[in-house]
Amino acid sequence: MSAPGALRPRPRPEIEALPRYSKAAGLEQVRWRASSNESTVAPSAAILEAVNLAASHSHLYPSLFGDTLIARLSDRLGVGDDQVLVGAGSLALLQQVLTAYTGPGTEVVYPWRSYEAYPILIGIAGASGVPVALDSQHRHNLSAMAAAVTPQTRAVLVCNPNNPTGSEFSTAEFVSFARSIPGDVLILLDEAYREFATSDVDGVDLLRAFPNIVVFRTFSKAYGLAGLRAGYAITNPAIAADLSSAAPPFGLSAVAEAAACAALTDPAHTDSIVETVTAGRAHLREQLAVRGVESVPSGANFVWIPLGERASALEAACVAQGVSVRMFPGEGVRVTVGERAAEDTVIAAVDALAHNL
Numbered sequence: 001m002s003a004p005g006a007l008r009p010r011p012r013p014e015i016e017a018l019p020r021y022s023k024a025a026g027l028e029q030v031r032w033r034a035s036s037n038e039s040t041v042a043p044s045a046a047i048l049e050a051v052n053l054a055a056s057h058s059h060l061y062p063s064l065f066g067d068t069l070i071a072r073l074s075d076r077l078g079v080g081d082d083q084v085l086v087g088a089g090s091l092a093l094l095q096q097v098l099t100a101y102t103g104p105g106t107e108v109v110y111p112w113r114s115y116e117a118y119p120i121l122i123g124i125a126g127a128s129g130v131p132v133a134l135d136s137q138h139r140h141n142l143s144a145m146a147a148a149v150t151p152q153t154r155a156v157l158v159c160n161p162n163n164p165t166g167s168e169f170s171t172a173e174f175v176s177f178a179r180s181i182p183g184d185v186l187i188l189l190d191e192a193y194r195e196f197a198t199s200d201v202d203g204v205d206l207l208r209a210f211p212n213i214v215v216f217r218t219f220s221k222a223y224g225l226a227g228l229r230a231g232y233a234i235t236n237p238a239i240a241a242d243l244s245s246a247a248p249p250f251g252l253s254a255v256a257e258a259a260a261c262a263a264l265t266d267p268a269h270t271d272s273i274v275e276t277v278t279a280g281r282a283h284l285r286e287q288l289a290v291r292g293v294e295s296v297p298s299g300a301n302f303v304w305i306p307l308g309e310r311a312s313a314l315e316a317a318c319v320a321q322g323v324s325v326r327m328f329p330g331e332g333v334r335v336t337v338g339e340r341a342a343e344d345t346v347i348a349a350v351d352a353l354a355h356n357l
């Protein structure tokens with residue numbers, strides 16, 4: 001008999017090789033969380049009321065595919081019901097797309113540094129990820145991304161505004177990129193931060209010219225519902241039909257659906273989140289600039305400070321002052337904005353480091 005534990009079930013090799021999600025340092029000890037791009041505004045009374053009402057029906061299944069939210073979204077966006085998919089966060093929908101359209105022997109081109117979930121989700125699908133470095137301004141290098149497409153490429157992923165740099169491309173830049181991508185390759189456009197954007201890119205408009213686009217949006221950021229998990233995707237009806245065949249049934253909880261519907265009809269709540277964020281990022285960038293610290297123009301609810309090797313020193317100083325931030329070693333620090341005290345604590349950390357930055 002073999003020793004206990006010598007044999008164990010093993011996942012596919014791609015799963016064993018996956019990178020892990022990193023966690024912000026000091027989360028347990030800090031006073032402010034500026035590390036997860038969460039909204040700093042609590043849900044409105046109208047949203048909480050919808051949540052409570054839905055919760056009182058928790059013994060019942062929700063609709064199979066989130067029909068009520070789909071109807072609200074398609075109405076608002078001016079697209080057909082057959083073009084919208086909803087799920088437990090936009091990441092769940094991205095996973096669905098990658099599982100349905102890619103897999104072993106195929107390639108997915110993506111920008112890097114970008115969202116750390118991308119290489120993980122591509123790996124889970126069994127596809128090979130092809131990272132393309134951002135340019136010297138921390139923006140997508142769209143021409144290099146187009147040039148990285150091969151006959152094995154099934155999808156190209158772009159993130160606008162980009163997480164963690166906040167950088168944006170223009171509609172003109174995107175259109176010339178999309179023209180250079182073969183029609184049988186998916187263009188996956190992640191617009192998680194669109195509501196905070198300064199550029200005019202609108203994935204839903206672009207869909208009319210490029211039927212190979214899938215746009216991803218979320219209720220986690222500008223709608224302030226990260227904890228409930230609700231996101232959506234918009235694409236052409238043929239792709240949407242393939243995706244709903246691959247969708248898990250009852251993927252969106254009834255509580256999340258009710259909250260998302262209520263958030264859509266409570267624009268004052270979203271406006272207050274966007275205003276708080278816009279003011280916060282201007283304040284933080286200004287205060288950094290006064291101190292001679294470079295930051296990247298941002299269209300999102302965070303600011304990227306490209307510190308290179310000095311990134312970990314700033315992270316440690318932030319935690320010491322009471323605020324968590326997201327640090328990528330050797331690259332930079334991402335600070336979520338929207339809480340003035342948190343922004344000022346990051347500035348205090350910069351001052352504490354003074355000439356060491």
Ligand SMILES: *Cc1c(COP(=O)(O)O)cnc(C)c1O
Nearest residue numbers: 089090091115163192218220231
């Ligand atoms: C936060 C974020 C999302 C949102 O994911 P959800 O699953 O909808 O919470 C998607 N993409 C990027 C780049 C993000 O930063």
